[in-house]
Amino acid sequence: MGHAREVAVRVQVGIQVYDTASGGPSVASRRADGSVAVRHGETVRTAFVAGDQVWIDGRVRRVRPIAGGVDPAALPTKVTPPMPATVVKVLVGVGESVTVGQKLVTVAAMKMETALRSPRAGVVKAVNVVPGQQVRPGEELVVVEAA
């Protein structure tokens, strides 16, 4: 299949960090209804995946790569807020080199501040917002492309 994600990768699962290379015994296969069967020894569980969200047995966790080992072309390039929010700070400028996980923008909604981090290492191609601006999910606040 030559699948981009079928290489060893360090991922963040919720707040846990996990190395897929570290010998996890789970084997997964896709099923016709779009779900994934995860086999772990004698146990088979159903997982549903949508974007970075993975559902297993009623618990949803976001799975994100946090280090190298992934085909860079498969990584997202844009940074968008998870909820309607106001931009508090813009921490990078166009042309700046950034690392994966680096804070790019902080936003606030209902008095809670959230840092939006770079999904990949690369160069900031565009910064489309300024502090005080109202933003919504799907809007590209920052674009990071491969160096």
Added chain:
Amino acid sequence: MPIQRLLIANRGEIAVRVARTAREMGIATVAVYSDADADAPHVRACDTAVRIGPAPPAESYLAIDRLIDAARAAGADAVHPGYGFLAENAAFARAVVDAGFVWVGPAPEVIAVMGDKVGARLRMRAAGVPVVPGVETDDAADIAALGFPVLVKAAGGGGGKGMRRVDSLDALAEAIVEARSEAGTAFGDERVYAEKLVERPRHVEVQVLGDIFGTIAHLGERECSIQRRHQKLVEEAPSPALDAPTRARLCAAAVEAARAVAYTGAGTVEFLLDSDGRFYFLEMNTRIQVEHPITELVTGVDLVREQLRIAMGEPLGYTSVEARGHAIECRIVAEDPARGFLPSPGRIARWRAPVGPGVRVDAGVEEGSEVGLYYDPLLAKVIVHGPDRAAASARMARALAELVVLGIDTTAELLRDVVSSEMFAAGDTTTDFLDRFGWVPPDVDAAAYAAAWQAAPVPPVATSAGGRVAEATPWATLGRWR
């Protein structure tokens, strides 16, 4: 007078739920929808549908004239308001009646009486129903005489708006000013009053039904103590906190409350229950309640059917119904409990409702639904019935473990841990439950999540400027599988 064609002046799960019973009764149904809901499940659940306006509620679901016009245009002969929106708006009920339609609810005058929290307190006290000790004034000296802490509350409405806890005389004057201002904004009515604060109360309510012949029945109580922002998340029937004598007195008080206003239709009398088993009238909700299904499961009575029967002038035929077993409802709300119940709008990328013995799901969404910011974040209710409380709790935990919602955050996982907890099993369900529970998402088998994530198709990366971002669902990438 029979109802032939019912307009449902609502949206979401309650509109779907009302349409189901109407269909069972052979009544044609008319949905109304805003531009945000043109393809919503409630529109397809009804026989016909009428557009009432743009997405903002003030121009659609709260627009009395447009709803009346829609009822006329669709040839409806009755209007069911659901809950929320205009369900407890006496002017809407009056407009429906004046336009010649059957109003599925109590008389407009009764809605008005119970909607005025001060008027309702006075009416209930006169009828011998216990009310929270308090004063129907915003005079600081009178309030201080109650002894602190007190709650300053809005006369014009509930939901925690215009409500202030005051612990000392120093803070009272400012709290009154703030509460008046907030109440004025929320309800167009600046009047406030004060009650002595009941510490760590439970919220217990009684379902009542009244017919036009003066028969009032009660269908037992529901406990709804587990809340966030004064809004309920978990409800159960019966209450784990009531013994038989207290239950009998509570239900009798609710019947008296309904009788005092010659109540017709389905209503809910809400009480605070203190740690000594004393209860106090809080308010009466003059509509179908969100959590009505738990009463339906333990009594076998279809409350919407009873609402429609009463509106058609039929007699109730009973004054109480025996409850069997235990029922629990969990509200699946588009909020992130790991981040202070932050709203979580978005598109529902995956949706799979639980099934199996004793499980009912009342949903207003489906896979692909857009959850916007205009309306209530309630997506669906998972309701279970079991022979006893422990069995019902285990059944709810099982059902919530089957529920798949992806694309947005919801309360499902939190509530699954709530009903599985020792605190819940012990019946330790006061209104501050969630603060004490202090939930954080537990660690999971990361290997399984990582394996599933790696096996799933790669979401397409958005590239085009100004173009719509492709959705990262497995369906969107089906072609890349092999």
